[in-house]
Amino acid sequence: NAGVTQTPKFRILKIGQSMTLQCAQDMNHNYMYWYRQDPGMGLKLIYYSVGAGITDKGEVPNGYNVSRSTTEDFPLRLELAAPSQTSVYFCASSPSSEELFFGEGSRLTVL
Amino acid sequence: QKEVEQNSGPLSVPEGAIASLNCTYSDRGSQSFFWYRQYSGKSPELIMFIYSNGDKEDGRFTAQLNKASQYVSLLIRDSQPSDSATYLCAVKKGGSEKLVFGKGTKLTVNP
Numbered sequence: 001n002a003g004v005t006q007t008p009k010f011r012i013l014k015i016g017q018s019m020t021l022q023c024a025q026d027m028n029h030n031y032m033y034w035y036r037q038d039p040g041m042g043l044k045l046i047y048y049s050v051g052a053g054i055t056d057k058g059e060v061p062n063g064y065n066v067s068r069s070t071t072e073d074f075p076l077r078l079e080l081a082a083p084s085q086t087s088v089y090f091c092a093s094s095p096s097s098e099e100l101f102f103g104e105g106s107r108l109t110v111l
Numbered sequence: 112q113k114e115v116e117q118n119s120g121p122l123s124v125p126e127g128a129i130a131s132l133n134c135t136y137s138d139r140g141s142q143s144f145f146w147y148r149q150y151s152g153k154s155p156e157l158i159m160f161i162y163s164n165g166d167k168e169d170g171r172f173t174a175q176l177n178k179a180s181q182y183v184s185l186l187i188r189d190s191q192p193s194d195s196a197t198y199l200c201a202v203k204k205g206g207s208e209k210l211v212f213g214k215g216t217k218l219t220v221n222p
Binding site: 031033035040041042043044045048050058059090097098099100102103104105 | 115117119143145147153154155156157160199203207208209210211212213214215
């Protein structure tokens with residue numbers, strides 16, 4: 001089982017560039033989440049979705065956008081990358097909004 | 112006051128000892144409580160959840176919840192070097208689809 005697949009695993013961006021972090025799950029979960037984790041910090045919620053076509057902001061949504069056109073996919077778009085967006089990004093899915101299944105993470109550096 | 116607070120540690124215990132990890136939360140409407148384990152460079156994985164006051168045991172792990180004191184803890188008995196990881200406390204309010212994570216406590220078990 002693939003579970004939650006994130007791409008790319010590593011990326012270096014220049015300030016002002018844009019990119020999309022891809023997330024796909026094959027478990028037919030309704031709930032999907034994007035978190036970021038800075039060194040020595042916990043997970044901060046960026047955006048989440050409770051089903052296809054429905055998204056909502058988390059704690060730190062500024063500078064990001066999401067869409068959820070299918071149950072399987074939940075891409076995270078970074079517009080005008082800034083050094084403050086240097087982080088590890090985790091996508092997660094859940095059947096119930098309680099046990100989260102995480103992808104392996106995407107490490108993003110903005111220079 | 113932060114929503115979910117944990118001692119960042121690091122916490123160091125000898126092999127075979129009991130490791131005690133603590134977490135407090137600020138929202139009295141919180142109803143579900145989780146402990147995730149995150150090995151260095153890896154993604155978090157759920158190890159325990161608890162909904163009711165009291166203790167819940169699963170193998171060497173015991174979760175304890177005291178809603179009146181807004182306190183949840185994780186005890187690891189007979190600690191092993193393989194338990195060395197960061198432990199993240201997460202809390203969910205009733206009716207919410209979002210988990211709020213603490214910063215995590217880094218545990219090192221010394222052989």
